[in-house]
Amino acid sequence: MEVSMDFETLKAAEAQYVLPTYGRNDIFLDHGQGARVWDSNGREYIDLTSGIGVLSLGQNHPALSAALQKQVEQLLSVSNLFYTEPMVQAASLLVPASGMKKVFFANSGAEANEGAIKCARKYAADHYGPNRYKILTLVNSFHGRTIATLEATGQDHFHQNFFPFTNGFDYVEANNIEDLKAKADENTAAIMVELIQGESGVRPLDPEFVKAIEELCHEKDILFIDDEVQTGMGRTGRLFAYQNYGVHPDIVTMAKGLGGGVPIGGFLVNEKTEGVLGKGDHGSTFGGNPLSAKAAQVVLETILADGFLEDVERKGTLLQDLLKEIKSPDVLDVRGLGLMVGIQVPAEKVADYMKEIMDRGVLVLKAGTDTIRLLPPLVITDDDLKEAASIMKEVFEA
Numbered sequence: 260m261e262v263s264m265d266f267e268t269l270k271a272a273e274a275q276y277v278l279p280t281y282g283r284n285d286i287f288l289d290h291g292q293g294a295r296v297w298d299s300n301g302r303e304y305i306d307l308t309s310g311i312g313v314l315s316l317g318q319n320h321p322a323l324s325a326a327l328q329k330q331v332e333q334l335l336s337v338s339n340l341f342y343t344e345p346m347v348q349a350a351s352l353l354v355p356a357s358g359m360k361k362v363f364f365a366n367s368g369a370e371a372n373e374g375a376i377k378c379a380r381k382y383a384a385d386h387y388g389p390n391r392y393k394i395l396t397l398v399n400s401f402h403g404r405t406i407a408t409l410e411a412t413g414q415d416h417f418h419q420n421f422f423p424f425t426n427g428f429d430y431v432e433a434n435n436i437e438d439l440k441a442k443a444d445e446n447t448a449a450i451m452v453e454l455i456q457g458e459s460g461v462r463p464l465d466p467e468f469v470k471a472i473e474e475l476c477h478e479k480d481i482l483f484i485d486d487e488v489q490t491g492m493g494r495t496g497r498l499f500a501y502q503n504y505g506v507h508p509d510i511v512t513m514a515k516g517l518g519g520g521v522p523i524g525g526f527l528v529n530e531k532t533e534g535v536l537g538k539g540d541h542g543s544t545f546g547g548n549p550l551s552a553k554a555a556q557v558v559l560e561t562i563l564a565d566g567f568l569e570d571v572e573r574k575g576t577l578l579q580d581l582l583k584e585i586k587s588p589d590v591l592d593v594r595g596l597g598l599m600v601g602i603q604v605p606a607e608k609v610a611d612y613m614k615e616i617m618d619r620g621v622l623v624l625k626a627g628t629d630t631i632r633l634l635p636p637l638v639i640t641d642d643d644l645k646e647a648a649s650i651m652k653e654v655f656e657a
């Protein structure tokens with residue numbers, strides 16, 4: 260494959276021209292196929308990161324690549340001032356499969372959550388007046404990097420230097436029903452949670468806690484916002500993680516896997532919330548544009564095909580079973596759902612283990628302070644999972 264810059268030139272130009280907001284791995288990725296990627300020297304890796312849970316169908320999926328190429332030539336972007344077909348096709352797949360009523364398309368997870376917060380506040384203002392604006396989120400949650408979603412993120416270290424925030428967020432300890440009940444008062448508009456806290460360490464919420472949220476929301480007419488930006492789109496073996504938990508949120512947000520690598524996000528509303536936002540209340544120039552919506556359409560057609568999600572669930576179990584066979588005192592826990600898996604290790608060793616695993620050709624992610632996070636493409640093969648798990652076993656058992 261051809262790249263026009265060597266790695267040293269690329270790094271120098273990046274340092275000169277790009278804001279240094281990321282700590283990058285020292286790897287220059289160049290091309291990919293399925294769950295494999297290659298660096299600029301031709302070194303091959305098994306990718307258990309999938310662009311942080313984005314590439315549901317892996318790199319260069321034949322149906323997705325062909326549909327995008329065709330869409331680029333046919334119609335790229337025309338704004339939401341006109342009707343276009345891909346957005347309606349994507350919505351027609353997403354809405355019935357989710358059991359929700361309608362969808363709004365945005366571009367990213369943070370934007371999806373911003374829309375959900377707006378929808379919840381308008382619902383509360385319409386029904387209870389302007390003082391009911393509080394959004395409860397969880398300690399250690401992650402909801403995005405815009406000012407409102409940063410505030411929704413229940414981790415202080417993300418907040419520093421960005422004050423003042425908007426008013427109206429409070430944080431409940433995850434899985435603490437008493438704390439939840441104490442903080443949900445007459446000014447609470449919504450409770451927003453990730454059912455599996457991704458960025459803070461792949462931590463599934465207790466089913467009893469999730470049920471308690473749903474019950475409390477019904478009792479007090481508080482909206483239940485489910486942030487499925489990371490857990491959605493088949494990641495956990497169901498289209499959305501709430502389907503594993505057997506609950507019915509009022510608003511569901513999504514992004515990451517929805518476009519299979521093309522930026523698109525959005526939120527779904529149910530019968531209670533579908534009438535809240537009307538003409539002029541919300542919008543986005545790029546939201547649901549033909550290119551990204553075509554990507555979502557193909558992703559949805561693929562993951563909703565017979566047997567696909569069952570296979571994700573099966574592969575998730577296979578991966579966890581293989582990881583649980585590792586005999587090392589440093590593997591403190593293996594947890595997750597479907598193809599969203601965390602390996603907890605001592606915090607002081609996480610960076611070294613990750614480097615060693617990546618040096619041996621398997622790309623992995625960090626979550627929280629002590630967890631190696633695996634989010635492989637949903638189409639990863641059993642053989643790739645087995646090979647990656649055996650490399651991690653060698654590293655941990657060395």
Ligand code: PLP
Nearest residue numbers: 367368369401402403488489514
């Ligand atoms: N919500 C959750 C649960 C996430 O994991 C993320 C990103 O990691 C976001 C929101 C923000 O998404 P984005 O980076 O697309 O804005």
